[in-house]
Each structure stands twice: as C-alpha cells, then as structure tokens.
Amino acid sequence: MLSRVAEHLYWMARYMERAEGLARLVNVNSNLVLDLPRSVTFGWEPLIAITGSEPAFFELYDEMDEKSVTRFLIADRRNPGSILSCIQNARENLRSTRDLVPREAWEQVNDLYLHAYDRLRGGIAKSKRYDFLRGVIHSSQLLNGLLDGTMSHDEAYEFIRMGRNLERADVTTRILDVRSADLLPGRREELTPFENIQWMSVLKSLTAYQMYRQNVRVRVRGADVLRFLLQDREFPRALHFCLDQVEACLHDLPRNDAPLRSVTRLQRKVQEADVPELADEGLHEFSDQIQLELGQVHEQISNTYFLLDRAA
Amino acid sequence: MAIDWKDYDPGIFYDELISSPGNSRKAARELCKRLRQLSDEELLERRDAAELAIIVMGITFTVYTEGGSIDRAWPFDIIPRIIPRREWEKTEAGLRQRVQALNMFIEDMYHDQRIIADGRFPRELIETSRNFRPECVGVEPPLNTWAHICGSDLIRGNDGKFYVLEDNLRVPSGVSYMLENRHVMKRVFPEVFEHQNILPVDDYPAQLFDMLASMSPRPMDYPVVAVLTPGIYNSAYFEHAYLAQQMGVELVEGRDLMVGEDECVYMRTIEGLTRVDVVYRRIDDWFLDPEEFNPDSVLGVPGLMRAWRAGNVGLANAPGAGVADDKLVYAYVPEMIRYYLDQDPVLDNVPTWVCIDDKEREHVLANLDKFVVKPANESGGYGMLMGPFASKKEREEFAGEIRKNPRNYIAQPLINLSTTPTIDGHGKVAPRHVDLRPFILSGDDIAVTTGGLTRVALKSGSYVVNSSQGGGSKDTWIVDTGKK
Numbered sequence: 001m002l003s004r005v006a007e008h009l010y011w012m013a014r015y016m017e018r019a020e021g022l023a024r025l026v027n028v029n030s031n032l033v034l035d036l037p038r039s040v041t042f043g044w045e046p047l048i049a050i051t052g053s054e055p056a057f058f059e060l061y062d063e064m065d066e067k068s069v070t071r072f073l074i075a076d077r078r079n080p081g082s083i084l085s086c087i088q089n090a091r092e093n094l095r096s097t098r099d100l101v102p103r104e105a106w107e108q109v110n111d112l113y114l115h116a117y118d119r120l121r122g123g124i125a126k127s128k129r130y131d132f133l134r135g136v137i138h139s140s141q142l143l144n145g146l147l148d149g150t151m152s153h154d155e156a157y158e159f160i161r162m163g164r165n166l167e168r169a170d171v172t173t174r175i176l177d178v179r180s181a182d183l184l185p186g187r188r189e190e191l192t193p194f195e196n197i198q199w200m201s202v203l204k205s206l207t208a209y210q211m212y213r214q215n216v217r218v219r220v221r222g223a224d225v226l227r228f229l230l231q232d233r234e235f236p237r238a239l240h241f242c243l244d245q246v247e248a249c250l251h252d253l254p255r256n257d258a259p260l261r262s263v264t265r266l267q268r269k270v271q272e273a274d275v276p277e278l279a280d281e282g283l284h285e286f287s288d289q290i291q292l293e294l295g296q297v298h299e300q301i302s303n304t305y306f307l308l309d310r311a312a
Numbered sequence: 313m314a315i316d317w318k319d320y321d322p323g324i325f326y327d328e329l330i331s332s333p334g335n336s337r338k339a340a341r342e343l344c345k346r347l348r349q350l351s352d353e354e355l356l357e358r359r360d361a362a363e364l365a366i367i368v369m370g371i372t373f374t375v376y377t378e379g380g381s382i383d384r385a386w387p388f389d390i391i392p393r394i395i396p397r398r399e400w401e402k403t404e405a406g407l408r409q410r411v412q413a414l415n416m417f418i419e420d421m422y423h424d425q426r427i428i429a430d431g432r433f434p435r436e437l438i439e440t441s442r443n444f445r446p447e448c449v450g451v452e453p454p455l456n457t458w459a460h461i462c463g464s465d466l467i468r469g470n471d472g473k474f475y476v477l478e479d480n481l482r483v484p485s486g487v488s489y490m491l492e493n494r495h496v497m498k499r500v501f502p503e504v505f506e507h508q509n510i511l512p513v514d515d516y517p518a519q520l521f522d523m524l525a526s527m528s529p530r531p532m533d534y535p536v537v538a539v540l541t542p543g544i545y546n547s548a549y550f551e552h553a554y555l556a557q558q559m560g561v562e563l564v565e566g567r568d569l570m571v572g573e574d575e576c577v578y579m580r581t582i583e584g585l586t587r588v589d590v591v592y593r594r595i596d597d598w599f600l601d602p603e604e605f606n607p608d609s610v611l612g613v614p615g616l617m618r619a620w621r622a623g624n625v626g627l628a629n630a631p632g633a634g635v636a637d638d639k640l641v642y643a644y645v646p647e648m649i650r651y652y653l654d655q656d657p658v659l660d661n662v663p664t665w666v667c668i669d670d671k672e673r674e675h676v677l678a679n680l681d682k683f684v685v686k687p688a689n690e691s692g693g694y695g696m697l698m699g700p701f702a703s704k705k706e707r708e709e710f711a712g713e714i715r716k717n718p719r720n721y722i723a724q725p726l727i728n729l730s731t732t733p734t735i736d737g738h739g740k741v742a743p744r745h746v747d748l749r750p751f752i753l754s755g756d757d758i759a760v761t762t763g764g765l766t767r768v769a770l771k772s773g774s775y776v777v778n779s780s781q782g783g784g785s786k787d788t789w790i791v792d793t794g795k796k
Contacts, residue, residue: 001562001581001582002562002564002568002579002580002582003568003580003581003582004565004567004568004580005562005563006582092544095544096543096553098370098553098557099553099554099556099557099563100557103369106370107368107369107370110368110370111368114367155582253582254582254583254584255582255583305582
C-alpha cells in the first residue's frame with residue numbers, strides 16, 4: 001500500500017481517538033465538578049493541562065472558566081486540538097484515502113463532521129453538551145466497530161489500529177499525569193474525603209471504572225488505579241494493552257525492525273515500573289518519559305513507512 | 313395533487329419522456345404511470361431521500377471559484393431520462409465508429425499525417441493547435457490507441473435526432489456520477505426497477521480495468537494499475553477515488569510515483585518501491601511531467617514521459633491525445649470517418665462554422681445573434697457567447713475577440729436541446745433541457761457505457777448543464793421494451 005495512504009489512515013485513527021478521548025474527559029469533568037466542594041477550585045484547568053494547550057488557550061481566552069474551557073476544547077476551530085478540529089482532521093485524512101476503507105466508514109465520519117459542524121456553529125449550550133459528547137463517543141466506537149467488522153484486517157487496517165492504540169496510550173498517560181498531580185502527597189490532607197471520587201474520575205475518564213471494580217475488587221486506591229491503567233493486560237485503555245496492540249500490528253507489517261524495537265523497549269519500561277513507589281513520587285517524571293518514548297515509537301513508524309519516499 | 317401529465321407541456325422542444333401533453337413515449341410509459349400514482353408529498357419525500365442519500369454517500373463535486381468550501385453535494389433530479397434500447401444501439405454504433413476514427417486520426421497526426429498529405433485536413437490547424445504535442449511524434453503506444461477513454465457529449469434537437477456536440481479526449485469526467493446516480497435511484501425508487509427491463513450500468517469499472525490492463529508492458533504478470541489524481545482539491549477527485557476503489561487499484565498522486573534509473577515507474581509503498589505498469593492519469597498533459605511540460609508542476613512525475621516513450625508504462629489517455637479534443641478538429645470528424653474508415657458517419661455533428669476560414673468567419677460575424685460561439689480549447693462552458701441571448705454590446709466585444717484570434721473560435725447554430733420532466737424549485741414537474749455524455753473505452757475492443765451521464769439545466773429555459781454553473785444530473789435508463 002502507498003506510504004502516503006498509510007500515513008493518512010494512521011492519522012485518521014489518531015484524530016478520531018483523540019476526539020473520543022477529549023469527549024470522555026470533558027464529560028467526566030463536568031460530573032466531577034458537581035461533586036467537589038466549592039473550596040476545591042481546580043475545576044477546569046486540568047483539562048487544559050492534560051491537552052498541553054495552555055499557551056494556545058491564553059491566546060484566545062482570558063480565564064479558565066467552564067464556558068471558555070469547554071468552548072475551547074469542544075467547538076473552537078482555532079484550537080487545532082478541539083474536538084471539532086480533530087473530527088475535521090480525521091475526515092480530511094479519510095477523504096483522500098476513502099477508496100481504501102468500506103464506504104460506510106467514510107459515511108460515518110463524514111456524517112459525524114457535518115453533524116458536529118452544524119451543531120457547534122454557535123458554540124454549545126451546557127444542557128446539550130452531554131448529549132453531544134456522547135454522540136461523539138458513540139460515533140467513534142461505531143467507526144471502530146464498522147472497521148473491525150467490515151474491513152479486511154489487512155495492512156491498511158493495521159495502520160488504523162496502530163494509530164488508534166498509540167493515541168490511546170498517549171491519552172491515558174496524559175490523564176494519569178495531570179490527574180494524579182492533584183492527588184499525590186502534599187495536598188492529600190485537605191483532599192482526603194474527596195480523594196476517592198477523584199481517582200474514580202480518573203478511571204471514569206477512561207471508562208475504566210467498571211472494569212477496575214471487576215478486576216481489582218478492593219476500594220479505589222491510587223496505587224491500584226495506577227497499576228491497573230499502566231499494567232493491566234486486558235483492559236483496552238491500559239498502557240500495556242495498547243502497546244501490545246501496536247506490537248501485534250507491527251508484526252504483520254513489512255520492514256518492522258526499528259519500530260518494533262522501540263515498542264518493546266517502551267513495553268518493558270511500563271511493565272517493570274515500580275507502581276507503589278511511583279504513586280508516592282516520580283509519577284510526573286515517569287509520565288514524561290513514557291510520553292517521550294511514545295513519540296519515538298511514532299517517529300520510527302513514520303520514518304519506516306511514511307517518509308521512505310523522501311529517502312529513496 | 314399528483315402529477316397530471318396533461319399539464320406538462322414542453323412546447324416546441326423534443327421531450328424525452330412525453331410525446332404530447334398527456335401522452336408518454338412507449339419506453340417511458342411505465343415510469344410516467346408510477347409517477348402519476350405518487351402524491352405531491354410522496355414525490356417530494358423521494359426527492360428528499362435522494363438528497364439525503366447523496367450527502368450521506370458523500371457524492372460531491374468541487375467548484376474552483378469557491379475558495380474555502382471545497383465540496384458541494386451533487387445536484388440530482390430523481391426523474392430519470394429514458395432512451396429506448398433500439399435507439400441506443402444505433403447511437404452506440406455511431407460512437408464506436410467515431411472513436412475509432414478519432415484514434416486513427418491521432419495516430420496519423422503523430423506519424424505520417426496522411427490525412428493532411430491527401431488534402432482532407434488543413435495543415436495549419438495542427439500547426440496552430442495548442443494540444444498538439446511535438447514530444448509525442450513517432451511514439452508507438454500499445455495497440456496504437458491514444459484516446460482510451462472518450463466522453464462524447466450528445467444533444468438532441470427538435471427533430472429528435474442525436475447530434476455530437478463535442479468529444480472529450482483529455483480527461484473526461486462524469487462517469488462516476490453516472491454509476492452513483494443509479495445507486496441513488498435504486499435506494500429511493502426500488503419498486504420502479506422491478507417492473508421493467510432497465511439495462512444495468514455497473515459493468516463500467518470492470519471494463520475500464522480490463523482495458524487498462526490490456527495496455528500493460530508486462531503482459532505475463534498481473535498488471536499493476538494506478539489512477540493518478542491531482543489530489544483532493546481537484547473538482548473530479550471524488551471520481552478519481554471512486555474509480556480506483558471500484559477497480560481495486562491504487563489511487564496515487566504525483567508524489568507517490570517516481571521514475572527509476574531503469575526508466576520504469578515505481579510507486580512508494582510501505583513495502584518499498586513497487587513497479588507500476590499502467591497509469592490512468594487524470595492530470596492534463598501540461599502538468600504530467602515537469603521535465604518536458606510545465607517545469608513548475610508539482611502534480612506530475614518527473615521522467616514519466618521518458619518511461620512512456622521507452623514503452624515501460626502505459627498511459628491512458630496517451631499524452632497528446634488532446635490534439636483531437638479541439639473544437640476546430642471536431643468540425644472535421646465526419647471527414648475523418650469517411651477518410652479512415654470509408655464509411656458514412658452514423659452520428660452527425662452539430663453544423664459547425666470554423667472562424668479560421670475567411671468565408672465562414674464572415675458569415676458568423678454577420679449573424680452573431682443566431683450563433684453560439686465557443687473557444688476551441690475550453691471546457692466546462694467557460695468563455696462562450698450565446699448569441700441569441702447576448703446583448704448587442706456583448707456581441708460586439710466578442711466579434712472583436714474573434715477577429716483578433718480566429719483560430720480560437722467556432723460557431724454553431726443554437727440547437728434547441730431536448731427537455732425532460734424534472735422537479736423544479738417549487739416541487740412541481742416541469743420541462744428542463746438535457747444533454748447526454750456517454751463514455752467510450754478503447755482497448756483491444758471498444759466498449760460504450762449503457763447510456764451515459766444525463767446532465768440537466770435546472771433553471772427554467774437554461775441550456776447550461778455544467779455542474780459548475782447550476783446544472784444537475786439524472787439517472788439515464790436504457791429501457792428494453794421487448795419486441796422489435
């Protein structure tokens with residue numbers, strides 16, 4: 001398959017996954033804010049931190065209140081990382097490669113974009129937000145299901161799966177990093193009564209709460225949550241699982257040496273992490289490390305499969 | 313209130329479905345009956361369903377002038393245009409004959425130029441042709457075929473006869489819409505297909521692939537075919553992607569291809585470099601290869617012409633095929649048919665005056681209010697004068713242009729395009745003018761689409777059917793009414 005096409009499919013999947021991740025994040029935060037006491041005012045800032053978009057945000061808005069943050073993250077086209085921009089990018093990437101995916105998949109993404117564009121034109125009312133975000137999540141899930149069920153699991157599919165899982169790993173790491181910063185020692189005293197709901201919210205951002213309860217079977221505690229989201233082999237948003245997927249994709253692709261090496265190295269690092277210690281300190285540095293290496297995996301994939309033409 | 317065909321009056325025009333108010337033509341009888349049984353609401357519901365299907369299916373086209381928004385939903389009318397099978401078979405024979413002569417003409421132009429030597433075609437037309445490519449002289453393309461895909465525009469006059477208006481031999485587009493129109497119709501009008509014999513159209517992609525494969529320089533292997541597109545911002549991108557998908561071949565852009573030191577064409581894939589045997593290029597000659605044509609082209613592939621001349625890659629249509637896609641050359645097609653095939657043309661041209669000829673030009677200038685004047689090398693309906701509808705000032709300005717550059721213009725009488733029932737802006741059925749673009753494939757065999765793309769001018773009284781200028785399209789049915 002064409003290098004250019006592989007690249008588009010890979011990015012399409014990343015953007016769709018990114019949109020879905022953002023939608024989950026905003027939804028869960030809306031709930032969390034309602035549960036926390038007024039004295040705990042971190043409110044909406046963490047979302048901007050998670051997406052790493054402070055500078056971009058402050059170029060466009062003054063205050064990190066609910067209205068500005070949700071607008072920025074959901075509907076603002078000027079923010080290249082907003083849900084709307086992600087959906088648009090996913091569509092643009094798919095547009096030029098739609099001869100490779102089942103027609104329904106293109107229809108799905110096209111439809112999602114037209115719908116989102118239409119509904120978000122004038123921003124989005126708080127009362128409609130939940131439904132809209134749920135729609136985005138469903139769309140993304142539907143797309144994954146459609147591709148899984150109707151597209152040959154060929155190389156094109158592997159690039160989609162690889163993009164999706166790398167992005168998922170990225171989202172999970174970001175959420176862990178920022179969310180746990182609020183939860184780690186130092187602020188513990190003040191927050192204790194609410195610590196539990198916050199860890200729960202971390203899980204819920206990743207729809208991991210139910211699966212966590214089934215698997216861990218003890219009350220929600222920081223170290224266990226970390227272990228679950230980093231090292232669980234079976235939960236599809238856990239880092240370990242995502243990296244396994246990327247590795248499996250690469251096994252089916254030609255010339256996979258370099259990218260495969262970078263994934264296995266990262267996988268080892270995740271598996272060998274001393275979680276209880278991380279829960280006490282060093283999580284932020286650890287997350288940074290993981291982010292960096294995820295970037296390297298991407299670079300290896302890109303150099304091997306996408307940029308080959310420039311070297312030829 | 314349902315449709316009352318007695319209220320439908322095409323006036324002086326030949327109508328495709330209705331022979332006189334209240335009477336439908338034989339092949340259209342079944343359809344007209346079914347349409348009459350629908351209430352106004354039901355009819356509009358079907359129309360809305362079709363519109364929705366088009367948006368959801370992502371059937372789009374792009375308009376160049378609209379900067380920001382890059383695609384628009386394809387305008388479509390749900391009442392099909394119907395041609396009886398027997399009439400179509402004759403038309404098809406005419407198209408085959410025409411395309412065969414055109415290919416022989418192009419081959420002749422790049423070799424011996426016999427037709428000129430024999431005094432049957434003026435030399436100066438070739439010498440001044442913008443589409444004659446000296447780079448192609450002496451090249452022997454596979455099967456001696458140059459125009460593998462031709463889209464000829466047919467119109468029907470008041471006399472009910474088909475005339476050829478022009479032949480598009482460079483990168484004719486529209487065939488995907490022909491195929492998609494049928495899909496949309498089957499979605500919204502499934503029941504009308506059950507009760508009559510409407511010939512299918514969906515064989516085209518398979519025929520196209522076979523034709524392309526027949527040009528492969530490596531006939532022993534399974535040929536690698538690619539569709540070369542300028543990219544997603546091209547007005548016909550939808551079609552490029554569609555055809556590639558339907559044929560199961562790669563859709564490539566210039567940057568996906570390269571020419572190796574062995575003068576073979578390769579595409580850049582995740583496996584590395586893969587040899588390409590045939591390129592169905594949807595890029596104009598001028599942008600095809602920056603080494604030989606426009607040096608600034610980023611759409612093309614450096615070295616592609618070298619590879620083609622070396623016989624290492626098949627190109628469809630062949631570079632230089634556009635030499636016959638010139639409205640001046642068009643005027644001589646009947647003569648080509650007589651010269652190369654020794655036959656009388658089955659299909660007539662629209663009578664054409666060429667402004668390069670002093671006598672004909674004077675006649676045109678003296679009667680500008682009766683003529684449609686067209687530039688020889690534009691497509692899409694740009695840059696033409698509709699004499700009968702133009703103001704005096706417009707005509708005078710145009711006359712100046714013709715005098716300045718007579719080679720660039722031809723003139724034709726205004727043909728009263730036939731009409732066909734169409735849903736208008738108020739949800740009523742009214743006559744609208746149509747043309748027809750069938751597509752002809754030439755490989756080891758010649759294949760013609762079953763019908764073609766019917767384009768319709770959606771504005772009342774308008775003759776402009778181009779989608780870029782307010783035209784729409786319809787499904788085209790070739791209906792077998794049984795007994796001969």
